[in-house]
Amino acid sequence: MAKHKFENKGPHNTKLKSEKPKNRSQHKRKGNKLKFSIEDETVEIGQLRDKYANTKVEEHSKFSDFPLSRKTLQGLSNGQYKTPTAIQRESILPALLGKDVLAAAKTGSGKTLAFLIPVFEKLFASQWTRLDGLGALIITPTRELALQIFETVAKIGKHHDFTTGLIIGGQNLKFERNRLHQLNIIICTPGRLLQHMDQNPLFDCTNLKILVLDEADRCLDMGFEMAMNSIIENLPKQRQTLLFSATQTKSVKDLARLNLKDPVYIAPHESEKYTTPNRLQQNYIAIELGDKLTMLWSFLKAHPKQKIIVFFATCKQVKYFYEIFRKLRPSILLLPLYGGMNQEKRNKIYAEFCARSNVCLMATDIASRGLDFPKVNWVVQLDCPEDATQYIHRAGRTARLNTSGESLLVLLPQEESGVMCMLEKAKVPINQINIDEKQLFSPLVKIQSFLAQSPDLKEMAKRAFVAYVKSVALMKDKTVFDVSKLDLERYAKSLGLLVTPRVRFLSKIGGKSKNVNTNVKVTLDENDEDDDDDLFTVKKQTVQELASLVNVPSSTEPKKKLTKVKLLKKSMITNKKINFDDNGDVLEEEMRNDAYDIEKARAQLRLNDIDDKERYKNLKKAKRIAKKEKLKRKAEEDDEDRFGSDDENSVNLDWLPDPDKVYSIETGKNEQVEGNTALHKKSSKKRKIAIDVKDITLNEAECLAMNLLQ
Structure with a gap:
């Protein structure tokens, strides 16, 4: 639901009027939209419901023969849709009657209109408005397919007055969250829808009327199983469900998950001889792995003015082939399309490929489902498809809606028999063709030069190599995909690599064969740029699982690792001397007494170790004792300081005169008898005072001193 996408913003903008409309057609035209009164729509809805039960499928040769509303018929007319296809003719009427539909049809047969028309009519008959909330939910596996449905x-x-929104990954989540509750029709991918269900309190699907799964078999397989289970649990059980795909699922488990009620199975092409379009010319070639890049380059040089799609197994292959071919400057425009790209860039590439006539799209299986690319001349499957279903969807990008097209499948010699048997069971006609070696042009010298100049390009080539080996190793059908038969050294050289990258898991499990280099390294990393709508998912595998992939037994219990010391203990005999002759034969063996005695050395080491421990213990003890002595001395110094120093509140009496010197206790020593009586009395008084000072307190002595000073 990006800003540049179409969104019908007006609600049911109708007003009741007392007078009759002046024109006979009972409607008004405002701008480019038809506007009807509510009374007219109510009458029309009643008439349509009466026609549903009385109409037969055989009577529909044109869309105007269907019991459809005037707004829908006008939209079909503006889009130049006049004659319905087989799948549209057989599925629209049961869907209008409210039945669950399980439809399968060939690629390019017009399945999108087959479910969009019932969606419009269902909401129109219910007089749905913006205030009613979500009425129809359309889920697709890829973003590009969701965008294509939105444009339709x-x-x-x-x-119609319905609000429509496109909810896919890579867009502004906050912008979507604030407008989600206003939408009547939502077109989405499973991952982004589940994110809104979990995080957006405004999302409400309690009034849902109809659920559509486009490419239903892909939506319900292992890649989307958990997301779809969570989505279905949150949807109301009372709803109509429509399932459409070129290779429809008939699994009872899948149908039970969707809670289908007596579904109508529609397969107009099931009785036909072939499952692919009649005007699709299908061919295959068998070449060695190391010749694939040369073959593709020669093919593009031979078809410069054609519209081509080349399918690869992994994203990293698309990246490398696009970058290296772009440097080689072919005479055709190259475009890449894979899951890890920015959504805005993906939309731009998708639109550019649709608009051009001479262009080559290098893509993963993200472009194989449901996309209606106009006027595609060639579909080249450079890597073998996993099964017949994948082949049908890839080849179905050309020869759509009664147009012609060609498909080329590139196989390895060891894949040929298994794939032919698989396609024969799926009723796919295909012919083998041979390559004229004179038409092949190898760009290997230029590629090696580019890789020598660019470390980034060289690293990209290594990743493409590893990704391909990993994709082959993880395929289920081992009769077709056998990693032990791949000539990896030649394949690495064809990519421009002088040294074959290491495939670590092959060497770990002992995958050694004639053509496999056990130094090859496959890194099962988590940096593959896949998202919720990618159709190729690589999963982590344990060593035991990888062992089964190359038919090499692997123990479930890990063995103990033998170190060099343990090996020496087992095999080495000490103090033994062996003499050999010139031919290498043993002459004699003798035990040497003067040799180094290991047991004696070990005993001496133990004694030295005991001495070292004792010395270390004594050293630690001496340090503790020295520390205690230091702390003890410091504490004593603190005590002396505390009692010997002056306190703030203490009184210093050093300034007072010594009374023994001034006033002698013995009167005869210090007195000078004079004839003056007054002086004698004064001396007598002083002696009395001196005697009394010994018995007074400190405070009294201080007061006395102050008085004497005064």
Whole structure:
């Protein structure tokens, strides 16, 4: 639901009027949209419901023969849709009657209109408005397919008053969250829808009327199983469900998950001889792995003015082939499309490929499902598809809607028999063709030069090599995909690599064969740029699982690792001397007494170790004693300081005169008898005072001193 996408913003903008409309058609035209009164729509809805039960499928040769609303018919007319296809003719009427539909049809047969028309009619008959909330939910496995459906809705549903939103990864989540509750029709991928269900309190699907799964078999397989289970649990059980795909699922488990009620199975092409379009010319070639890049380069040089899609197994292969071919400057425009790209860039590449006529799209299986690329001349499957279903979807990008097209499947010699048997069971006609070696042009010298100049390009080539080996190793059908038969050294050289990268898991499990280099390293990393709508998912595997992939037994219990010391203990005999002759034969063996005695050396080491421990213990004890002595001396110094120093509140009496010197206790020593009586009395008084000072307190002595000073 990005800003640049189409979104019908007006609600049911109708007003009741007392007078009759002046025109006979009972409607008004405002701008490019038809506007009907509520009374007219109510009458029309009643008439349509009466026609549903009385209409037969055989009577529909045109869309105007269906019991459809005038707004839908006007949109179909504006989009130049006049005659329905087989799948549209057989599935629209049961869907209008409210039945669950399980439909399968060939690629390019018009399945999108087959479920969009019932969606519009269901909401129109319910007089759905913006206030009613979500009425229809359309889920697709890829973002590009969701975008294509959204554009079709904008084309044929512009006369309806329903609000429509596109909810896919890579867009502004906050922008979507604030407008989600206003939408009547949501077109989405499973991952982003589940994110809104978990995090957005405004999302409400309690009034849901119809659920559509486009490419239903892909939506319900292992890649989306957990997401789809969570989504289905949150949807109301009372709803109509439509399932459409080119290779429809009939699994009872899948149908039970969706809670289908007596579904109508529609497969108009099931009785036909082939499952692929009649005007699709299908061929295959068998070449060695090391010749694939040369073959593709020669093919592009031979078809400079054609519209081509080349399918690879992994994203890293698309990146490398796009970058190296772009440097080689072919005469055709190259475009890459894979899951890890920015969504805005993906949309731009998708639109550019649709608009051009001479262009080559290098893509993963993200472009194989449901996308309607106009006028594609060639589909080249450079890597073998996993199964017949994947082949049908890839080849179905050309020869759509009664147009012609060609498909080329590139196989390895060891893959040929298994794939032919697989396609024969799926009723796919295919012919073998041979390559004229004179038409092949190898760009290997230039590629090696580019890799020598660019370390980044060289690293990209290594990743492409590892990704391909990993994709082959993880395939289920081991009769077709056998990693032990791959000539990896030649394949690495064809990519421009002088040294074959190491495939670590092959060497660990002992995958040694004639053509496999056990130094090859496959890193099962988590940096593969896949998202919720990628159709190729690589999963982590344990060593035991990888052992089974190359048919090499692997123990479930890990063995004890033998160190060099343990090996020496087992095999080495000490103090033994062996003499050999010139031919290398043993002459004699003798035990040497003067040799180094290991047991004696070990005993001496133990004694030295005991001495070292004792010395270390004594050293630690001496340090503790020295520390205690130091602390003890410091404490004593603190005590002396505390009692010997002056306190703030103490009184210093050093300034007072010594009374023994001034006033002698013995009167005869210090007195000078004079004839003056007054002086004698004064001396007598002083002696009395001196005697009394010994018995007074400190405070009294201080007061006395102050008085004497005064």
